[in-house]
Amino acid sequence: MPRPIRKPNNPMPKEWRADQLSKNKIADYKPFNFVDGEGIRCSLYVSGCQFLCPGCYNVVAQNFNYGQAYTKDLEDQIIEDLRQPYVQGLTLLGGEPFLNTPVCLQLVKRIRREFGHQKDIWSWTGYTWDELKDETQDKAELLSYLDILVDGRFLEEKKDLTLQFRGSSNQRIIDVPKSIEKDQVIIWADLKR
Numbered sequence: 001m002p003r004p005i006r007k008p009n010n011p012m013p014k015e016w017r018a019d020q021l022s023k024n025k026i027a028d029y030k031p032f033n034f035v036d037g038e039g040i041r042c043s044l045y046v047s048g049c050q051f052l053c054p055g056c057y058n059v060v061a062q063n064f065n066y067g068q069a070y071t072k073d074l075e076d077q078i079i080e081d082l083r084q085p086y087v088q089g090l091t092l093l094g095g096e097p098f099l100n101t102p103v104c105l106q107l108v109k110r111i112r113r114e115f116g117h118q119k120d121i122w123s124w125t126g127y128t129w130d131e132l133k134d135e136t137q138d139k140a141e142l143l144s145y146l147d148i149l150v151d152g153r154f155l156e157e158k159k160d161l162t163l164q165f166r167g168s169s170n171q172r173i174i175d176v177p178k179s180i181e182k183d184q185v186i187i188w189a190d191l192k193r
């Protein structure tokens with residue numbers, strides 16, 4: 001018999017709430033990397049995700065208690081790293097950034113205060129764009145600060161290692177400001193594959 005395809009969890013709208021789930025913890029911080037989006041980036045991996053996608057690239061970070069507390073010292077370090085002229089921006093990933101909005105909102109607001117739009121902000125999420133439209137206010141607010149959103153669960157049956165910045169072909173690299181303006185998904189203009 002063929003092996004049954006395992007699926008990620010599918011929440012109801014507003015079922016998962018950061019104010020109930022997030023422990024304000026981060027799994028990792030990687031400054032000056034080349035792999036989490038366009039250009040040289042500083043990446044914050046937040047802890048906790050409930051999608052539990054089979055084949056998840058970062059299983060340890062599914063646990064909301066994993067890692068270390070997000071601190072003012074770390075935030076100051078991220079801001080100083082972003083200040084380097086060769087750094088293009090910040091990337092949020094995890095874990096699930098939209099279930100850690102207390103951490104992510106604090107950081108993205110400070111980035112806009114300190115740098116305006118000179119640094120861009122990318123985020124990965126297991127939610128789809130359409131799901132986020134029916135979600136809690138904190139998720140909508142985080143979305144409003146982003147330049148790029150890579151959306152959707154990782155699906156093993158759609159796995160494709162040749163894709164830019166994503167693991168399965170259902171996931172999309174979305175230009176957030178244009179998509180909000182047009183009220184439809186607009187794919188990142190620099191997408192090659």
Ligand code: SF4
Pocket residue numbers: 008049050051052053055056057058059062094095096125126127152153154
């Ligand atoms: S959404 Fe991302 S972090 Fe969460 S389980 Fe799926 S692959 Fe892992």
